[in-house]
Amino acid sequence: MPSLYGQQPGPLSWAGSEALRLYLNVRYGGRIKPLSLKAQPSALHERCVQLQAGDSETSNIHEIGLLLSSIRMGYGHHRIARAVITWADDMHPALLDLMSVDAPQSGLIRDMEGLYSLFSRLSFDIGGPMQALWNAILLRGTIDTLAISTDLAKQYSPLFSSLQKDLLCMASYPFAAQMAVAAGFTKVLNLIPDNHPQYYLLAPGARNVVQTESSCARFQKMGVPADEIECAGHFVPRSIAENVAIDAQHRIERRRRNAPLRCLLSLGGTGAQAGFLRKLIERILPAIDEGRLFLMINCGEHADFASELISLLEAKKIPFTEVDSSEGLSRFGRWHAISSDEPTHAVTIFRFTEHGLSVRATDELIRCVDLLVTRPAQVAYFPVPKVLLRRLADHEIDSSNYLVELDECDAECSRPEQAADLILSMLPEDGPLIRRNEGIQRRSETGLYLGARRAVEMARSL
Structure with missing residues (x-):
């Protein structure tokens, strides 16, 4: 195999590539075939x-000006794609989720996503040896891993065969960027999630873009040329980024008048933290009952979790309402923005059947709340004070440390009781929220939260 970033892949990369090739042949019938695509509305x-998969007669993709290539692994990769779309809606953007394409060619990617979700849940619930194993897997982003991934990308490149090779492509998953490069695309931006540099996150032949200066510097120390890696800032949707300062000011004023604390809890795409969140919610129910706390809980597509919460709230006689549609989400955002009226119910449960709507809900609800409760995932880079829950795996620790250094949050909460107590400590006027919102206002003046806009500008310049 050819050298990558000045390093020669070892025998492991060749063996891994051959094993994957054999797996594809046995499970999916060999060579990946070209795929015709058609466009349909996106949630x-x-x-x-x-x-989505189509045929040459139904293809309607000629108007696309920007391809957002991604893979649905949890919510974070699509969250990055959506942030970019909000700054590029004049470019006729199209999302190509290589896992959701209804075609046999996506089988391996669906297998990978299924294993990722399963091991994330087992790691979080069991801990110990299971967590150590999962950490070891996710931290092994070596040059061999990159070599295996780029070789596999060549086999998958026919998935891009119906698209023009001079089409601008921005990818929010490294394998998707590697496929675009292998398919002959000449204008590819690889939007790198996370803050822990690993070789397999890169796409040789693409312009790689990260969210933090520290990540950029560490990639360069790993041998990535300075002209192939660049820091843009946090990937944040346009409506949030353009209203950072005013939303932060409203949050400051709410704390000064001792308004109820609005908290957003979002269950991630894998559903790994469902049990953790349920125990957390149980512990803060008294504050909700007293009217000091409002909860907005995005259950996403996790119907069982939503049903459990409804049973809990009914048993405790806590008033709640549900939102399960795009129209309901938009209406809630208009009526209960951080500058507007309080919600009419102590708890609002958001539940959806569409992946895209589940991602969009958390993005739009950010502008309705004082506090975000999340693990150190992609949404944690959004400019809002937050409580960090325990990470799913150790590759997230660099994001956690970075956000603590910014003073947008405290260290991760390893137990539900710790997280609940930390939320309750935010209620008094002399808590840390005023200071943290003032810090967010200062950082907004530096352009830190304009990473998605800058990434689009980089793409336009290719």
Whole structure:
């Protein structure tokens, strides 16, 4: 195999590539075949279409100006794609989720996502040896891993065969960027999630873009040329980024008048923290009952979790309402923005059947709340004070440390009781929220939260 970033892949990369090739042959019938695509509406954003398998007669993709290539692994990768779309809606963007394409060719990617979700849940619930194993897997992003991934990308490149090779491509998953490069695309931006540099996150031949200066510097120390890696800032949707300062000011004023604390809890795409969140919610129910706390809980597509919460709230006689549609989400956002009226119910449960709507809900609800409760995932880079829950795996620790250094949060809470107590400590006027919102206002003046806009500008310049 050819050298990558000045390093020669070892025998492991060749063996891994051959094993994957054999697996593809046995399970999916060998060579990946070209795929015709058609556009259909996307729940992720109203100005974006989503590409699905079609045929040459139904293809309607000629108007696409920007391809957002991604893979649905949890919510974070699509969250990055959506942030970019909000800054590029004049470019006729189209999302190509390589896992959701209804074609046999996506089988391996679906297998990978299934294993990722399963091991994330087992690691979080069991801990110990299971967590150590999962950490070891996710931290092994070596040059051999990159070599295996780029070799596999060549086999998958026919999935891009119906698209023009001079089409601008921005990818929010490294394998998707590697496939675009292997398919002959000449204008590819690889939007790198996380803050822990690993070789397999890179796409040789693409322009790689990260969210933090520290990540950029560490990639360069790993041998990535300075002209192949660049820091843009946090990937944040346009409506949030353009209203950072005013939303932070409203949050400051709410604390000064001792308004109820609005908290957003979002269950991630894997559903790994469902049990953790349930125990957390049980512990803060008294404050909700007293009217000091409002909860907005995005259950996403996790119907069982939503049903458990409804049973809990009914048993405790806590008033709640549900939102399960795009129209309901938009209406809630208009009526209960951080500058507007309090919600009419102590708890609002958001539940959806569409992946795109589940991602969009958390994005839009950020502008309705004082506090975000999340693990150190992609949404934690959004400019809002937050309580960090225990990470799913150790590759997230660099994001956690970075956000603590910014003073947007405290260290991760390893137990539900610790997280609940930390939320309750935010209620008094002399808590840390005023200071943290003032810090967010200062950082907004530096352009830190304009990473998605800068990434689009980089793409336009290719």
